[in-house]
Amino acid sequence: MTNEERRKLLRDLLAKKDSGGLKTKDRLAIPPQEMPEQDATARRRNVSEVALGYTEEQARIEAMRCLQCRNALCVEGCPVRIRIREFVGAIAQGDYQQALAIIKENSLLPAVCGRVCPQEVQCQEKCTVGLSLKDVSKAVSIGRLERFVADRGGEAILALRGEGVPPLHPAAVRRQDAGETQGRDGLATEAVPAVAPPTGMKVAIIGSGPGGIVAAADTRRAGHEVTVFEAFHKPGGVMVYGIPEFRLPKAIVQREIDTLRKMGVKIVTNFIVGRTRTIEQLMKEDGFDAVYIGVGAGLPSFMNVEGESLVGVYSANEYLTRANLMKAYQFGSGADTPIAMSKRVAVVGGGNVAMDSARTAVRLGAEKVYLIYRRTEKEMPARVEEVHHAKQEGVDFHLLQNPKRIIGDANGSVVAIECLRYELGEPDASGRRRPVAIPGSEFQIDVDTVIIAIGNLANPLIRQTTPSLGFNKWGNIIVDESCKTSMEGVYAGGDIVLGAATVILAMGQGRIAAAAMNESLARKRERRKS
Numbered sequence: 001m002t003n004e005e006r007r008k009l010l011r012d013l014l015a016k017k018d019s020g021g022l023k024t025k026d027r028l029a030i031p032p033q034e035m036p037e038q039d040a041t042a043r044r045r046n047v048s049e050v051a052l053g054y055t056e057e058q059a060r061i062e063a064m065r066c067l068q069c070r071n072a073l074c075v076e077g078c079p080v081r082i083r084i085r086e087f088v089g090a091i092a093q094g095d096y097q098q099a100l101a102i103i104k105e106n107s108l109l110p111a112v113c114g115r116v117c118p119q120e121v122q123c124q125e126k127c128t129v130g131l132s133l134k135d136v137s138k139a140v141s142i143g144r145l146e147r148f149v150a151d152r153g154g155e156a157i158l159a160l161r162g163e164g165v166p167p168l169h170p171a172a173v174r175r176q177d178a179g180e181t182q183g184r185d186g187l188a189t190e191a192v193p194a195v196a197p198p199t200g201m202k203v204a205i206i207g208s209g210p211g212g213i214v215a216a217a218d219t220r221r222a223g224h225e226v227t228v229f230e231a232f233h234k235p236g237g238v239m240v241y242g243i244p245e246f247r248l249p250k251a252i253v254q255r256e257i258d259t260l261r262k263m264g265v266k267i268v269t270n271f272i273v274g275r276t277r278t279i280e281q282l283m284k285e286d287g288f289d290a291v292y293i294g295v296g297a298g299l300p301s302f303m304n305v306e307g308e309s310l311v312g313v314y315s316a317n318e319y320l321t322r323a324n325l326m327k328a329y330q331f332g333s334g335a336d337t338p339i340a341m342s343k344r345v346a347v348v349g350g351g352n353v354a355m356d357s358a359r360t361a362v363r364l365g366a367e368k369v370y371l372i373y374r375r376t377e378k379e380m381p382a383r384v385e386e387v388h389h390a391k392q393e394g395v396d397f398h399l400l401q402n403p404k405r406i407i408g409d410a411n412g413s414v415v416a417i418e419c420l421r422y423e424l425g426e427p428d429a430s431g432r433r434r435p436v437a438i439p440g441s442e443f444q445i446d447v448d449t450v451i452i453a454i455g456n457l458a459n460p461l462i463r464q465t466t467p468s469l470g471f472n473k474w475g476n477i478i479v480d481e482s483c484k485t486s487m488e489g490v491y492a493g494g495d496i497v498l499g500a501a502t503v504i505l506a507m508g509q510g511r512i513a514a515a516a517m518n519e520s521l522a523r524k525r526e527r528r529k530s
């Protein structure tokens with residue numbers, strides 16, 4: 001469909017809607033809008049974002065597909081309960097600022113979540129349109145719409161006016177006339193959130209991932225003095241060191257960090273809590289009244305097979321950190337981080353981390369990238385879109401296979417990986433069918449690099465240095481429903497509590513913890529006064 005055809009379709013739909021003639025069957029007949037993407041061959045050689053974002057016409061047409069269900073089941077599927085029906089309705093009307101405001105009631109990072117949330121198993125799985133069309137991929141693209149308003153909220157309004165496109169919602173025009181929309185770089189310009197007068201209370205946020213960012217923003221808004229302590233030299237957590245640029249541009253995360261700074265949050269990098277200072281020191285000696293622990297799950301799991309210490313074997317964490325945070329893809333032309341110049345790469349795993357590693361290896365120039373996963377594609381935890389993109393980029397999927405050992409040469413460098421073939425047995429505790437090795441099915445693949453992406457665990461440092469904190473048997477911090485830990489004044493959330501989870505869940509917990517911290521600090525302040 002050309003842009004002109006889309007404009008005509010949108011005009012026709014709006015006219016029908018205004019005359020009260022746009023029925024459910026008409027909405028169900030609107031073609032789902034495909035996400036414009038970078039060409040699959042071209043993108044193998046760059047790290048720019050793959051998904052390019054909806055045009056205004058696409059966004060409004062996609063929004064018109066929403067049936068505006070009274071019971072809005074999609075909201076049940078959203079971990080932070082965004083009022084989806086209302087924000088999608090505002091997009092259909094062309095009121096992007098209103099749409100963004102609705103999303104921001106519950107989600108502080110819409111440009112991030114619109115890109116990386118697994119919507120197909122959350123809000124979109126419950127969408128009535130997808131259910132009616134018996135295909136979840138035909139559900140209203142709620143995530144893409146979220147991304148659209150987050151990226152283009154202000155600018156889109158300016159772009160739309162006077163171009164022969166359908167009229168805007170009057171509220172949007174009023175706001176534009178009032179000069180509220182000044183997108184500069186394709187990203188919506190947003191005001192810095194207001195901060196309450198100083199309370200004299202000090203809050204420490206440990207870790208600058210999505211949970212830490214939200215907890216810092218919400219506690220700062222309440223007027224507390226907030227310091228974020230981050231182990232790396234750059235804040236942003238997995239969003240900067242794990243998820244690659246081609247899925248989540250770093251400028252988006254940087255914008256959130258800049259907003260925190262503008263709000264007066266202090267960000268201290270290269271500061272490892274548990275090494276530089278312990279939590280007890282922060283509270284007893286440095287005067288912090290409350291602490292949020294959002295250190296994630298950064299300890300890579302290994303397979304414990306022969307050959308894992310050979311040269312050329314990476315954990316996905318190390319590989320992605322070198323490539324993303326340290327910009328190894330620019331080695332020799334702007335960055336001094338070495339990384340294997342691999343020709344044949346085996347990535348082991350089936351989650352987002354495995355897809356990101358495989359697709360990064362493609363971009364770093366590997367001739368052949370194998371994705372080795374012991375179940376079938378149906379059981380893969382990776383987002384459907386990432387699997388689709390990996391295949392488009394030429395990643396070779398080896399399903400129902402798993403490494404038995406990694407083979408090295410006389411210099412201790414990887415030359416091959418030996419795998420066993422598998423079949424699926426009965427479902428295991430996770431409900432997925434258990435992979436069962438087929439005896440005698442060994443075979444080898446020649447590779448020079450192996451990247452292990454089979455999961456992450458909690459780093460034990462906080463546990464080792466904070467004896468009064470309660471942990472479960474997997475090393476995750478135990479919290480109550482308000483994200484409060486067993487230690488007075490200490491809260492925790494995100495992957496360190498949930499195990500390796502998602503951005504939106506970490507963000508949700510950061511928010512819950514901040515609300516509880518604000519409440520507890522208000523009580524403490526009252527006690528101090530009396």
Ligand code: FAD
Nearest residue numbers: 207209211231237238242273295296494495501502503506
């Ligand atoms: P994290 O993002 O893990 O950040 C924790 C921060 O704490 C880090 O910056 C770390 O350096 C810092 N830190 C650790 N220890 C200390 C210490 N002792 N002192 C100070 N700082 C410390 N989720 C999705 O929803 N969608 C996706 O597509 C997706 N893709 C992913 C791809 C990859 C490669 C990875 C690794 C994860 C992905 N996830 C995805 C998961 C998601 O990124 C995480 O669930 C989320 O980032 C967890 O947030 P968090 O706030 O717990 O902290």
